[in-house]
Amino acid sequence: MSYSSLAKEIVELVGGEQNVSSLVHCATRLRFKLKDSTKANKTALQNLDGVLSVVESGGQFQVVVGSHVPEVYKEITKIANVGAATNSSDEPKGSIGARIFEVISRSFSPLLGALAGAGMLKALLTILTMTGLLSAESGTYFILSAAGNAVFYFLPIFLGITLATKLGAHPYVGGAIGAALLEPNFTGLLTAGKSTDFIGIPVILMDYSSSVFPVFIAVSIYAVLDKFLKKVIHKELQMFLVPMLSLAIIVPLTVIAFGPFGVYAGNAIGSAIDFLSTKSGILTGAVVGAGWTFLTLFGLHWGLVPIVLDQLAHEGSPIMAMLAAAPLAQAGLAFGVFLRTKDKSLKTLSGSTLVPGLLSGVTEPILYGLMMRYKKTIPYVIIASAIGGAINGLFGVEATVYAFPSALSIPAFAPMGIYIIGIAVAFACATLLPLLFGYEDKKPNKDSDKKIEIDNKVEEEQIIGKKEVIKSPLTGEVKALNQVTDEVFASEAMGKGIAIEPTVGKVFAPVNGVISIAFPTGHAIGITSDEGAEILIHVGIDTVKLEGKYFSAQVKQGDYVQKGDLLLEFDIEKIKEAGYQVTTPVIITNTDNYLEIAGTHQEKIQANETLLTIFV
DSSP states (O other), rough: OOHHHHHHHHHHHTGGGGEEEEEOOSSSSEEESSSSGGGGHHHHHHHTTTTTEEEEETEEEEEOOOOHHHHHHHHHHHHHHOOOOOOTTTTOOOOHHHHHHHHHHHGGGGGHHHHHHHHHHHHHHHHHHTSSSOOTSSSSHHHHHHHHHEEEEEEEEHHHHHHHHTTSOOOHHHHHHHHTTTHHHHHHHHTTTTTEEEETTEEEEEEETTTHHHHHHHHHHHHHHHHHHHHHHGGGHHHHHHHHHHHEEEEEEEEIIHHHHHHHHHHHHHHHHHHHHHHHHHHHHHHHHHHHHHHHTTOGGGGGGHHHHHHHHHHOOOOHHHHTTHHHHHHHHHHHHHHHOOOHHHHHHHHHHHHHHHOOOOOOOHHHIIITSGGGGHHHHHHHHHHHHHHHHHHTTTEEEOOOOSSTTTGGGEEEHHHHHHHHHHHHHHHHHHHHHHHOOOSSSOOOHHHOOOOOOGGGGGGGGGGEEEOOSSSEEEEEEGGSHHHHOOOHOOOEEEEESSSSEEEOOSSSSSEEEEESSSSSSEETTTTTTTEEOSSSSSSGGTTTEEEEEEOOTOEEEEEEEEEEOOOOOHHHHOOOOOOEEEEEGGGGGGSSSEEEEOSEEOTTSSSEEEEE
16 A cells, blocks of 8 residues: 555544644654544554554554654645644543643654654764774764754753644744753853842752753743733734743743752652662663553653653663663564564564664564564563563663664663663563464464465365354345445455445344444444454444434443344434445454455345354
8 A cells, every 4th residue: 555545544534634633743653633533443544554553542543654654644744734733622631641641742753853863873973982983082073973962952942842832832932942041141150150140039050951841841831821921912912022021931930940940850750760770770670671662552652751861961861771671672572473483474574573673673563563463472572671671770771862772772871781781681582482482362373384265156165174153243235345335345454354235224243242342423333252253343334424323322342242132223214315325344354363254155145144254
């Protein structure tokens, strides 16, 4: 699938352009802010070719597409007006914690490339000076050092811009607030060792270069002030008066109160982590190492970035060294699966995810392509990450510059030798565990050398192997899936199956199992059978737009049902009168778990007759 096609599908499946309040992206995820998340078709998105997973976390609807996210994002912006976030009254607010994580994430996401690139440049300079290839006194070193240091030194300015943008205030006024903390006349007071005051109020002079918390507090207060001033100042005067008053109020308040408080708060967090490390470096490292994978899974890992950057601004970051074991453990898992599997497609997947994980620290393709598919591997990564994190914690390893943990960023950590041991142990453990104990869940996955080529014309008795029978949930006429007018279903992007043109408006359970999905609109139901088949019954095409009209669900998510139980009632004639088709795809969404899916040869079918036969 091309990037443009994938972009179009994603926009449609999140509810269309009109349902998107804003969109930003990080290294691997499209982070949507939706007006109504129930309008998004999460199941269809997860089954799109090119989408690794879908995560709802921190008030965001995150579509994980891997390292080609910039290309997909670019295509989306061509076809839809879904720019970066601003404060919109249409946006669901969510919990305070979710909103804080969202603000942090949206503020750092635009800086991701600059931070990672500058960090790697500083790591390269470390190698060059250690090996004697470059003198630390040379002009070349100072120029490259300036390139690597700039984004960190002037971080308050960059954060002022991105944070103000996120909070709906003027971005460059936010940047000016950060810049004021680094202005030479102001910093010169600190250099000269002088004390000062503002209208008689003593000012505590501090070094705000590379700081995070002071500008977060200052710009957050500025965003509130900006809205207030725009309400009370005449529109014709706002262009100059609002920025002028904002700077005149916020900058003094920052150097008097917000700045020192932010610095002290950051120092307190860093000291707490250092304290825990000195009391039990092993335990702290194990917890941080094991927990990082779960933070990444839910997209909450950005919440630790301010802490890491604040630690780096003072000395070094032990927390960065502890969590570094997790990405390397995930890369080790990919290598272990690559060595063990005989499935060509899985070998290609694990090999392709190993390279970016090992060399750049981008591991979402491993998380969603392997770990979420083979959940047996999750404990392997936890164990390996905990061991590697414990080693780094025990020996006090610290990151000296900001860089994604990877094989190439090793010089960013010290002592380097211990760090190499820590991440090497994490990588080796995660490689060895799937080799020893396998990676498959209880249900074996298909193996390429055991594939059995069958199609719907092959009689069932010719098939050797375990099978599961799916009964028809509807009475009506049988259609091939490629005859459905919806391209997502017709292309089998969501999985193989069959379609029914219903003549009776009742949906019955096709298997014994649990209701895994019950859409609030009632137009679709998902059920997971006792044997593990995941079945989606989608009544009609685009009927989600009816918002529940003419549908009456008889079950809810989590209910256990028996084959033949009534799941849903719907009014066929009313739906058709409203301009919608009632053609109902019946899809096996975990198609990849099966050798083949064979459909009935009947042209007409009654509810509870055999519709599909799936072969394991």
